[in-house]
Amino acid sequence: MNQFVFADPNLCIGCTTCTIACVISHQQGSDYELTEKSFVPRLTVIKNLDVSTPVLCRQCDDAPCAQVCPNNAIISEDNHIKVIQERCIGCKTCVVACPYGAMTVVTTTVAKGAESSLFKAEKQTSQALKCDLCAHSDDGPACVRVCPTNALRLVTSEDLDQMNKKKQLAAASAAGDVISFEYF
Amino acid sequence: MSNAITEIKDAKCLLIFGYNAGDSHPIVAKHILQAKANGAKIIVCDPRKIESARVADKWLQMKNGSNMALVNALANTIFAENLQDQAYIDKYTDGLEEYKKIISTYTPESVATITGLAPEDIRSVARLYATASESMILWGMGVTQYGQAVDVVKGLASLALITGNFGRRGVGCGPVRGQNNVQGTCDIGMLPNIYPGYQKVTNDAVREKFENKWGVSLSPNEGYKLTQMNHLVHDGKMKAYYIFGEDPAQTEADLAAFREMMGKLDLVIVQDIFMTQTAAMADVIFPATSWGEHEGVFSCADRGFQRFNKAINPPEGTKVDWKIFSLMATAMGYPMSYENTKEIWDEIRSLCPEYAGATYEKMEGLKSVQWPCTDEGDHDLGTSFLFEGNKFTTENGRGQLFASEWRPPQEIPDRDYPLVLSTVREVGHYSCRSMTGNCSALQTLADEPGYVQMHPLDAKSHGIKDQQLLWISSRRGKVITRANYNERINIGAVYMTYQWWIGACNELTIENLDPITGTPEYKYCAVKVEKIDDQSWAENHVQVEYSALRNKLRDVAKG
Amino acid sequence: MEKTLTVCPYCGTGCKLNLLTENGKVVGAEAANGRTNEGELCLKGYYGWDFLNDTNLLVPRLKSPMIRREKSGKLEKVSWDEAIEFASSRLSSIKANFGSDAIMTTGCARGAGNEANFVMQKFARAVIGTNNVDHCARV
Numbered sequence: 001m002n003q004f005v006f007a008d009p010n011l012c013i014g015c016t017t018c019t020i021a022c023v024i025s026h027q028q029g030s031d032y033e034l035t036e037k038s039f040v041p042r043l044t045v046i047k048n049l050d051v052s053t054p055v056l057c058r059q060c061d062d063a064p065c066a067q068v069c070p071n072n073a074i075i076s077e078d079n080h081i082k083v084i085q086e087r088c089i090g091c092k093t094c095v096v097a098c099p100y101g102a103m104t105v106v107t108t109t110v111a112k113g114a115e116s117s118l119f120k121a122e123k124q125t126s127q128a129l130k131c132d133l134c135a136h137s138d139d140g141p142a143c144v145r146v147c148p149t150n151a152l153r154l155v156t157s158e159d160l161d162q163m164n165k166k167k168q169l170a171a172a173s174a175a176g177d178v179i180s181f182e183y184f
Numbered sequence: 185m186s187n188a189i190t191e192i193k194d195a196k197c198l199l200i201f202g203y204n205a206g207d208s209h210p211i212v213a214k215h216i217l218q219a220k221a222n223g224a225k226i227i228v229c230d231p232r233k234i235e236s237a238r239v240a241d242k243w244l245q246m247k248n249g250s251n252m253a254l255v256n257a258l259a260n261t262i263f264a265e266n267l268q269d270q271a272y273i274d275k276y277t278d279g280l281e282e283y284k285k286i287i288s289t290y291t292p293e294s295v296a297t298i299t300g301l302a303p304e305d306i307r308s309v310a311r312l313y314a315t316a317s318e319s320m321i322l323w324g325m326g327v328t329q330y331g332q333a334v335d336v337v338k339g340l341a342s343l344a345l346i347t348g349n350f351g352r353r354g355v356g357c358g359p360v361r362g363q364n365n366v367q368g369t370c371d372i373g374m375l376p377n378i379y380p381g382y383q384k385v386t387n388d389a390v391r392e393k394f395e396n397k398w399g400v401s402l403s404p405n406e407g408y409k410l411t412q413m414n415h416l417v418h419d420g421k422m423k424a425y426y427i428f429g430e431d432p433a434q435t436e437a438d439l440a441a442f443r444e445m446m447g448k449l450d451l452v453i454v455q456d457i458f459m460t461q462t463a464a465m466a467d468v469i470f471p472a473t474s475w476g477e478h479e480g481v482f483s484c485a486d487r488g489f490q491r492f493n494k495a496i497n498p499p500e501g502t503k504v505d506w507k508i509f510s511l512m513a514t515a516m517g518y519p520m521s522y523e524n525t526k527e528i529w530d531e532i533r534s535l536c537p538e539y540a541g542a543t544y545e546k547m548e549g550l551k552s553v554q555w556p557c558t559d560e561g562d563h564d565l566g567t568s569f570l571f572e573g574n575k576f577t578t579e580n581g582r583g584q585l586f587a588s589e590w591r592p593p594q595e596i597p598d599r600d601y602p603l604v605l606s607t608v609r610e611v612g613h614y615s616c617r618s619m620t621g622n623c624s625a626l627q628t629l630a631d632e633p634g635y636v637q638m639h640p641l642d643a644k645s646h647g648i649k650d651q652q653l654l655w656i657s658s659r660r661g662k663v664i665t666r667a668n669y670n671e672r673i674n675i676g677a678v679y680m681t682y683q684w685w686i687g688a689c690n691e692l693t694i695e696n697l698d699p700i701t702g703t704p705e706y707k708y709c710a711v712k713v714e715k716i717d718d719q720s721w722a723e724n725h726v727q728v729e730y731s732a733l734r735n736k737l738r739d740v741a742k743g
Numbered sequence: 744m745e746k747t748l749t750v751c752p753y754c755g756t757g758c759k760l761n762l763l764t765e766n767g768k769v770v771g772a773e774a775a776n777g778r779t780n781e782g783e784l785c786l787k788g789y790y791g792w793d794f795l796n797d798t799n800l801l802v803p804r805l806k807s808p809m810i811r812r813e814k815s816g817k818l819e820k821v822s823w824d825e826a827i828e829f830a831s832s833r834l835s836s837i838k839a840n841f842g843s844d845a846i847m848t849t850g851c852a853r854g855a856g857n858e859a860n861f862v863m864q865k866f867a868r869a870v871i872g873t874n875n876v877d878h879c880a881r882v
Contacts, residue, residue, distance in 0.1 A: 013206040013213045013235045015611050017786040020625045024790070039628045049671040052206075052235060148783040149214045189756065189779045210785035211756045361755035365860075366852035366878070372860045374850035374878040380861060385874050398869045403843065407874030410849055422845055423837045428863055429851025430879050451833045457854075458802040468830040469818065471805035472855070475752040476762060476769065476795045480856025482750050484757025484779060492856065495747035495762040496769060496795060501806040503823065505851075505859035509866045511823075515831035518870040520862075528858040549748060550759055552778040612786055614753045615853065620787065621801030622794035629786075734801065741803040743820035 001157040002059035003079045005043075005131060005141050011151035014052035016045050018143035018152060025134050025142035040106055042131045043143060054143065054152065057081065057102040057131040065094035065103055065130075073128065078135055083128045090126025104129045185486040186356035187320060187569040188554060193218040194354030197225045197316030199309075201340060202251065202326020202707075206235030207611045209360055209485075216322075225312050229254060230326060231606075232679070233672035242309050247300040248604045248677050249708050252332055252590040254299050254306070255339035256290035259587065261310035262346060263287070268314070269348035276574040276583055277345050283585035290590075298590065314347045318354035325362065329607075329706040333698040335588035345583040351571040361485040363615060368483035371539075371555070372532070376407030381536025397535060400518070411695070411702035417445045424451040428505070429472070431616035433461040435682065437693040437704035438660050455508060458618040459741040461685070461733075472505050473498040475619075480525045481547065487567070488552040489542050542566065593708035594696035601658060601710035603642070603678050607689045610634075610681035617683035632730045633687035635668035636713070637679040643667050647715045653722035655714040656680075661691030664716075664726060678711065685733050686726055748775055752854040753787040756780065760788050769795045834871065843872035850878040 022041040023034065043056035059080045066074035066081060073087035074094060088105075095103045107126045133154070134141045144152045153159075192198065192215040205213040216236055220226050228237040229244045237243040246254055262268050263284065273280055292303030299306070313319050321344060327336050341357050349355040361367045373380035383390040385406060395402050408416060410432075416422035425446075436442045446452060446465050454466035457474045477498035481489050498504075503511075506522060513520035522528050526544050533540050541557040541564045554566040576583045597604055612629045613620045620626040636656055638648075648654050650669040655662060656678070665680065665687035673679060680689035696705040716722045744765050751758040759777025763770050769792045774784040797804050808826030809818040821829070837845055848867040850860045864876045 010239060011217055013210055013217075015206065015210040015213075015785050016629065017210070017784075017789060020612075020629060020786050020790050024625060034624045034628045036628055036631075047670075047672070049233060050238060052238065146784070146789055148210050148785050149217055190781075209754050209756050211758055211780050211783055214783060363852040363879070364750070364752050364754055364757070364854070365856065367755060368857045369850050369852045369860055369878040372850075372857045373864050374852075374860050374876055376874050376877055379868075380864070394868075398865065400869045400872075402868055403872055403874050405844075405874060407876055408844070408847065410847070410877040410879070413847055416847075421841075422847055423841050424834060424846040426834075426846065426848040426867075428849060428860075429853055429855050430849055432849075432879070435879060450837060451830075453830055453834075457805060459805055460802060463805065464818075466809075466818070467811045467814075467833075468826060469805060469809040470826065470830075471807060474795060475854030476749070476792065478856070480858045482752075482757065482856060484750075485755030486757075486779070488757050488778060489857075490750045490757055490759070490777070492750040492752075493747050495745075495749065495764050496767050499797065499804060499806050501808075505855050506862040509859075509862045511827050512831055512834075513866050513870045515827050516835055516870050520866070520870075522862070525856070525858040528861055532857070532861050550775060550777055552757070614787060614791070618802050619752070619794050619854075620791055622798050623791050624793055624798060624800065625790040626787065627800050738799075738803050740818055741805065743807070743809055743818060 001160075002061050002076065002081065003133060003154055003156050004059040005056055005133065005144060005152055006155045007053045007152045009051045009053040011149045012045075012052045012054065013149055014045055014047050015148065017146050017148060018043060018054050019045055021142040021146040025137060037108070040104060040129055042102075042104070042129055044101070055100060055102065058100055059131070059133070064097040064099065068093045068097040080133045080135065081130070082132060082135075083130060085127050088126050088128045090124070094128055102130055185358035185360065186350065186571060187354065187358060188486045188488075189215060189484075191354050191569065192216060192320065192322070192358075193222055195219050195224050195318050195320040196354070197227065197312055197319040199227045199229070199313050199319065199321045200236050200240075201229045201321060201323045203322050203324030203360060204230070204232070204234040204236070204326070204608065205322070205360070208324060208362060208609045210611070212360055225316060227309050227312060231674040231677060242305070242312060244301055244305055244309060245674060247298065248606055248674070249330065249593040250295070250299040250590070251327060251330065251336045252339060252588060253290065253295040254301070255336055255343065256287045256587055256590065257292045257295045257299070257306050258310045258313065258343060259287040259339070259346065260290045261292060261307050262314045262343070264291070265307070265311065267311065268346045272348035272574070273346055276576075277585050278580070278582045279585040283342065283587050286587035286589065313343065318352065319344070319347060319349045320355055320358060322358045322360055324360055326707060328359070328701070328703055330708060331594055331696040331698055331705045332588070332591045333703055334700040335586075338586035339588065342585045342587065345585060350583070351569070351574045353569060356569060356571075358486070362609075364484075365482045367485055367487065368481070371483045376409055379535070380532055381538050383536070394535065397531075409702040411697050411704065414441060414445050414695075417448050423449060424453070425449050426453040426455075427462060428455045429457075431460040431462045431618060433465065434616040434685070434688065435690065437690055437706060438695045439688060439690045440661055441695065455505065458622070459737045460616060460618050461737070464737055464740045470508050471502045472508065473502050478504050481529060484552075487554045489539070489547055489555065490552045491544065491547045593705060595659075595694050595708070595710045597676070597710040601712045603711050603713065604676060605656075605658065605689065605692055605709050605711040606677060606679050606707045607682045607693060608679045610683060613681070613683050615683065621683070632684055633663075633665050633726050634681055634684035635687070636665045637668045637670040637673050638713070639673045639675045640669045640671060642675055642678070643669060646713055648713065652719060653716050653726065655716060656692065656711055657714070658692035658694070658709055658711045660694065663687050663689070663691050664722060678713065682706075686729050744770070750777075751784065751788045753791055758784055758788050760784055762792060769793065838871060844875060846871050846873055847875045847877070850876065852878050
């Protein structure tokens, strides 16, 4: 089963520390310089009347984004859904397919050909950006690490098993409180 | 704060009044969440559905500018339902009769129109607060930035007194201070009426102590407040202004009036790390070292002295602040020199009994000392909560109960200016933005011209779409800003954060001062919004103005 | 990489953090286990340090004393000696002509620290001779 990062809306205070941590964790190179264009967090802090919470990829095991990708750029590997950026053609079908709004396609223009070339050409290059659990880092997801209220967690299959056991225990005790077959 | 930040989680009831921890102090918000996890009841009194309101047991969405009326009605309910701690009141407080006389007329029904609250909601909050075993009040600028501010502060403290919520862990009153060392500037006597250590300049014995230490005679008169400057300059009584590490050209209310005043001064000295808008108006600029480049002691909001250290070397050409003052003092005929901050700190300790025991050694590493700390011995590690044994810092040691009649804000919305403007904080920026605006990530997260938070219904009634640029104006100024649809905002009010140059809300704010603190009414003035049809012109206008301002400051800095 | 334990300069909570430096430049910040922050920081604590590397994103750093000789003139860079002489002689003459109370001073509630503020109010009270000392607590 894939792991995923999940936030508890009751603990989130909407401070967006996770947003910056995400961008910085995915910086190319060590330079600490950001521009509006390069500021593409893979999570979005949503605030409406009742809820504040970051929304990000759930790493669906049956990933709809991977299913619809025409170029097989999205695969399941290392406990999460991964984009092979070299294969991305920027078609945005994954953006449409994702039920969480967790996919962003960014297209940038880069210069093609050697610096001195007489015929400089420009080329469009696309990337489908989504949460990759900070697989490049030994410390795990940066958002989880920095969240000041510990609202964000990395959920594993063991966590889900534990969660289920707790709920099953609670359900069993509740049933014991209200149901007795003597009366049937 | 009477009690430590770390005691928030010991409270059984938190009354959060005009204080948005989620945006202004995220780490305090964490303590509030811990209190909730420990079973505390959370009450939030705020016109906006702020983060704490979202998780509160009770949220009172009061109208802007109704603080005093609500505080009085809470007190009224506590007595009406006999929930007060009468034994505590009798033993430790004065002024009950006068207090009751005022609050007696403030029944929850009588303030329903002013506050916009259902009487039963006020009553249930009063019950929660008065019956919990430990109740703590936290407040912020939503209380202090009104023309009626000190009255409300005293009113809130009186709620704590009538319910016996002082002098123990997890109770008391917490004004959570905004800037990192604003507690410190108060502690260290950066006020016209007190020396360091909250010792009155008008007290002869105190003054004599300072005169002996410093070897000069000192003025026995209280000084002027910053907010009196405008009038003094216009009357020709004030000629020079030495500004240390602040940017009043961004942060003062009614900026047009401020700029006019600056132009009339004979001499303006600015000591800062950045070429701010204020520095650009100066006659003398002293370039100082920054946080990270020097060391010293800060006071955090709960009276905690903590040492900060030097991490990197300052740029060539800058000097440490205290060395600049020493050079100035020496040049003016009073030789002054210090070796290091420890020597200065030891002089402070020798003059202030409340801090006498807070040595540099006790603040080594992660350690923190909350004043009062009166003894150098290792047994005295400071004070987590004040007023132990319910001895108060009043003249007779008893708590003084206080209530005041509610006064409406000065500038009420009308047909021409139908909306209330309240100025608030941006989570990713700090003060005038000269530091955070130079930080890549924070700058990218939120940039010019900033936002005006509006309820979608208010915006739509003006034909304004989310994220569109718009004009916002008051009787004092007009600026361009961006609409931010926000369902958490109360209808009829709009909110702007105060660090933007283009969308500078202080071009609009009013100088209605609290009579005691002289704090302007940043939280209430009347404004109107206007749709801009040509959005591409507006976007371009913002960029052009922004570049022009940046380039102007860069040009001035070149000399 | 070196670590320097310090206190966050951004709000009244008083969070302890480590500034990480390499070759005299700040390269990061990490949370320390201070009394009030218990090992946590918010976005300003984690990402609010790169102004120290003179990014010049918004406003330029001041690196030289400057004076404006005439009210209508522009600010020009001068030596420390000249700036101190210029400022102190003008303050002295205002004090002589209009009295100590014609000079206002305001302190810094931000990164300067308690010691710097103490020396400033001492300068105002003992040298200028006024209690006109205030700060932006109200903002």
